[in-house]
Amino acid sequence: MQQQQYQQFQQQQHQHSPPTQQYNHQQQYQPGSAQEQQHQQQQYQQYQNQLQQQQQQQQQQQGRRTSTQAAVVQSSLKHWFDAVDTDRSGSLSCEELQRALMNGDWTPFNVETVRLMMNMFDRDNDGTISFNEFIGLWNYIEKWKAAFQTFDLDHSGTIDASELQKALRGFGYNLSEAIINLIVTKYDVRGRGDISFDNFVQSCVTIQTLTDAFRRIDVTNTGVVTMTYEQFLGLVINNR
Numbered sequence: 001m002q003q004q005q006y007q008q009f010q011q012q013q014h015q016h017s018p019p020t021q022q023y024n025h026q027q028q029y030q031p032g033s034a035q036e037q038q039h040q041q042q043q044y045q046q047y048q049n050q051l052q053q054q055q056q057q058q059q060q061q062q063g064r065r066t067s068t069q070a071a072v073v074q075s076s077l078k079h080w081f082d083a084v085d086t087d088r089s090g091s092l093s094c095e096e097l098q099r100a101l102m103n104g105d106w107t108p109f110n111v112e113t114v115r116l117m118m119n120m121f122d123r124d125n126d127g128t129i130s131f132n133e134f135i136g137l138w139n140y141i142e143k144w145k146a147a148f149q150t151f152d153l154d155h156s157g158t159i160d161a162s163e164l165q166k167a168l169r170g171f172g173y174n175l176s177e178a179i180i181n182l183i184v185t186k187y188d189v190r191g192r193g194d195i196s197f198d199n200f201v202q203s204c205v206t207i208q209t210l211t212d213a214f215r216r217i218d219v220t221n222t223g224v225v226t227m228t229y230e231q232f233l234g235l236v237i238n239n240r
Contacts, residue, residue, distance in 0.1 A: 077138060081131050091128035094118055100134075101141065101198070104157040109198040110189065116202055117141075144201045147171075158194035160184070164203075173207060183207075213238070 084100040085092055092100065094114055101109040101117070109117075121137040122129060129137060151167035152159055159167065165180045175183075187199035195203065213235050217225045227235070 074135065077135060078131060081134055089128070091126075091130045092134065093128055097129055097134075103197045105196075107196070110202070113198040113202040116205060120205075141201070144204070145197065148197050148200055156194070158192070158196055159200050160194040164195070164200070167200075168204070168207065171204065171208075173211065210235075 080100065081092070084096050086096060087093075094111070097118065098108050098111065098114045101114065103109065117137055117140075118127075118129065121133045121140070123133055124130075147167065147170075148159065151163050151170070153163055153166075161177075161180050161184045164184060165175070165177070168175055168180070183203050184193065184195060187195045187203045189199065190196075214225065215221075217227060217231075217235070
């Protein structure tokens with residue numbers, strides 16, 4: 001039932017593509033006197049005015065279509081939010097959020113990734129995700145999904161070491177093969193030499209967070225830092 005609801009929700013998001021409009025205008029140019037040339041200039045100016053008005057109308061219509069499409073997506077997202085909010089509290093617990101987030105093979109996100117998302121988007125620190133927080137979280141996940149699909153070159157639904165290295169390079173992280181293999185080993189919970197979407201998100205966010213923390217210490221931007229044992233502990237603890 002949950003998989004069917006999720007499929008219906010995903011289909012609703014792709015049903016509303018804006019229609020295209022075409023504009024055809026025919027001008028008749030007749031040779032003649034200066035008055036005729038002036039008349040032609042007036043016709044051309046009228047054509048320009050009409051074209052400008054139509055462009056403005058198209059922009060307004062596009063804005064209305066975009067607003068309508070956004071409203072439809074938000075309505076569908078609210079329906080999915082309510083479907084996984086089993087206690088009808090109006091917010092999602094960690095367990096409920098886990099049911100809302102799925103990999104491409106319909107397996108739920110692992111608990112570690114769900115908790116990571118909770119920590120990132122629980123703005124009021126109440127231990128739950130409200131609908132407004134869920135909207136931001138969902139959009140964030142969708143961006144990661146687009147990146148994942150871009151680098152999943154064999155369309156297997158998972159990322160192997162080679163694909164992960166290409167992805168991280170695309171994000172600006174030029175890591176060695178040894179580190180890439182270490183990451184895959186760390187997040188390959190199924191022992192198949194690749195990582196699922198949820199673990200891809202978790203690994204990339206972790207690398208991003210640790211890199212940002214390192215750069216705050218690497219004030220000379222040399223890629224080398226000296227730190228005390230307690231500084232190291234603080235760096236690790238604050239970013240877990």
